[in-house]
Amino acid sequence: MAETIDVTPTNSGDGSSNSNTNITNNNERDVSGSITITHVMYGMHAVAPFTLWTFAIIAMIIGVVKRDDVSGTWLDSHYAYMSRTFWWGLLWAIAAWVVFWVLGLLTLGIGMLVLWVLPVAVLVWYLYRVIRGWINLSEHKAIG
Numbered sequence: 496m497a498e499t500i501d502v503t504p505t506n507s508g509d510g511s512s513n514s515n516t517n518i519t520n521n522n523e524r525d526v527s528g529s530i531t532i533t534h535v536m537y538g539m540h541a542v543a544p545f546t547l548w549t550f551a552i553i554a555m556i557i558g559v560v561k562r563d564d565v566s567g568t569w570l571d572s573h574y575a576y577m578s579r580t581f582w583w584g585l586l587w588a589i590a591a592w593v594v595f596w597v598l599g600l601l602t603l604g605i606g607m608l609v610l611w612v613l614p615v616a617v618l619v620w621y622l623y624r625v626i627r628g629w630i631n632l633s634e635h636k637a638i639g
Contacts, residue, residue: 529565533573537629555581572637580624587617
């Protein structure tokens with residue numbers, strides 16, 4: 496990470512000279528507007544299981560559109576984290592529901608009494624990751 500320190504004296508025009516210390520970091524830029532968008536995206540992911548995942552899809556679309564705005568910042572890790580959570584969650588949800596229905600029907604419904612744990616486990620995992628990411632975002636920390 497390259498850091499530049501500018502200690503060039505500035506002249507205010509009245510003959511006085513004061514030292515202006517400016518520290519700029521190449522990976523630091525104003526991301527305050529993007530933080531708000533990221534909060535909204537986490538909120539959408541949090542309620543997504545209760546909206547038939549519609550809000551998760553919308554949040555993913557927003558993430559794809561806004562990803563370049565946060566590229567190279569600590570917020571980029573949150574966009575990648577939400578994307579991984581969504582895609583892995585989708586994969587595990589499909590697998591859990593297939594196992595639930597196939598084994599449930601093969602056991603004439605008796606297996607469903609136990610197999611409901613699989614989709615619920617995916618839901619709990621998904622919400623855990625969303626909450627964990629949202630907490631890190633609130634503390635202005637990257638996640639990985």
